[in-house]
Amino acid sequence: MAVVRDLRVLLRFRDFRRLLVVRLLSQGADGVYQVGLATYVVFSPEKQTSAAAIASAMAVLLLPYSLVGPFAGVLLDRWRRRQVLVYGNLLRALLATVTAVLIAAQVPDWLFYVSALCVTAVNRFVLAGLSAALPRVVDAERLVMANSLSPTAGTLAAVAGGGLAFVVRLLVSDSDAAVVLLGAVLYLCALLASLRMAPGLLGPDRALVRPRMADALRGTARGLAGGVRHLAEPARRQAAWTLAAMTLMRFCYGALTVLLLMLCRYAWSSDTERGLALLGLAVGVSGAGFFAAAVVTPAAAGRLGPVRWMVVCAAAAAVLEPALGLPFAEVPGLVAAFVLGIVTQGAKIATDTVVQASVDDAYRGRIFSVYDVLFNVAFVGAAAVAAVMLPPDGRSVALVVGVAAVYGAIALTLARFDPR
Numbered sequence: 001m002a003v004v005r006d007l008r009v010l011l012r013f014r015d016f017r018r019l020l021v022v023r024l025l026s027q028g029a030d031g032v033y034q035v036g037l038a039t040y041v042v043f044s045p046e047k048q049t050s051a052a053a054i055a056s057a058m059a060v061l062l063l064p065y066s067l068v069g070p071f072a073g074v075l076l077d078r079w080r081r082r083q084v085l086v087y088g089n090l091l092r093a094l095l096a097t098v099t100a101v102l103i104a105a106q107v108p109d110w111l112f113y114v115s116a117l118c119v120t121a122v123n124r125f126v127l128a129g130l131s132a133a134l135p136r137v138v139d140a141e142r143l144v145m146a147n148s149l150s151p152t153a154g155t156l157a158a159v160a161g162g163g164l165a166f167v168v169r170l171l172v173s174d175s176d177a178a179v180v181l182l183g184a185v186l187y188l189c190a191l192l193a194s195l196r197m198a199p200g201l202l203g204p205d206r207a208l209v210r211p212r213m214a215d216a217l218r219g220t221a222r223g224l225a226g227g228v229r230h231l232a233e234p235a236r237r238q239a240a241w242t243l244a245a246m247t248l249m250r251f252c253y254g255a256l257t258v259l260l261l262m263l264c265r266y267a268w269s270s271d272t273e274r275g276l277a278l279l280g281l282a283v284g285v286s287g288a289g290f291f292a293a294a295v296v297t298p299a300a301a302g303r304l305g306p307v308r309w310m311v312v313c314a315a316a317a318a319v320l321e322p323a324l325g326l327p328f329a330e331v332p333g334l335v336a337a338f339v340l341g342i343v344t345q346g347a348k349i350a351t352d353t354v355v356q357a358s359v360d361d362a363y364r365g366r367i368f369s370v371y372d373v374l375f376n377v378a379f380v381g382a383a384a385v386a387a388v389m390l391p392p393d394g395r396s397v398a399l400v401v402g403v404a405a406v407y408g409a410i411a412l413t414l415a416r417f418d419p420r
Contacts, residue, residue, distance in 0.1 A: 029186030031161025036179035055383035096184035254382030262394025289341020
């Protein structure tokens, strides 16, 4: 397979191997930690979980990525990136340990959320540092290959970490604190792996750091505003419309995710352990849908065009989501999770393609930063809306029908806009 061959080529670079180990351990720990948080919020037997609590947890997990992300690069261009990996993982290990203690002590929820928020805020610096360091460990000829394989491997590590957390949670009763501690141990392992690299290996070059930090931060804010203005130009209408459509589809996916969590917790089982097992199965099925989208989308988007492929995805969701969701039953719900995985990831791949092809290279990074903010804020906003609409057991006809209507509106709008 081409992927295996490419990976073998990259693994010949010693420093790439070491950086990849740090990424795998770090993102594997992220997966463990995030599942530990989710199971504590949703599936703790002593908690009567509400959609509002789920929305709060999602805000903790996602908003730091949105708010800190665009400005992380300014600091990473001033701090030694290897030291960011060392101290970032040390800080996350300490904070994760604090989170575990807070879970065991059953402190007020706001204190738990503050601890979790700090961990996820540090995550953004570590992940950005891992990406920024890649050009320092491979040659220019293989950089595109490394940019493709390394984040994919990290995502798989996060999924594997989440699976490990589910297994620990199911095998050990009342083990949310133990799961979070396991994440802390993996963060420490990532720290130790970082120490195998020389302090100056990953850059940045001090001689190239010119603007003062305050000027650089202001410049970043102005750059984001410039990216938005670039999208507003008539020549970028296709990119702007697809970004808006993807934001709405992400909103729909977020609302249905909260609904699924509530169904697993209350409607499909009165036993928290079985509900957790159902959630783990749903996550796995949705992940299979994401993988299927990665296989199907290149051919489908190449044949139809990326915008028409998004129309197909949105239209399929508009029809299948209520058909599978309104029974509020386990098997149709799991099939819906698979379908929505394909639809959401297929549309995202198409959106990425349109944005990359439609905007000037000088603005591309800034527009993807705006894209990242919209992507996560839409998910959190959807959770907040679901918190208002969902009944305690998650069975909300209004939410399912409303989401289907949004998918339908997206499909109709894009179909009218598509120049083909």
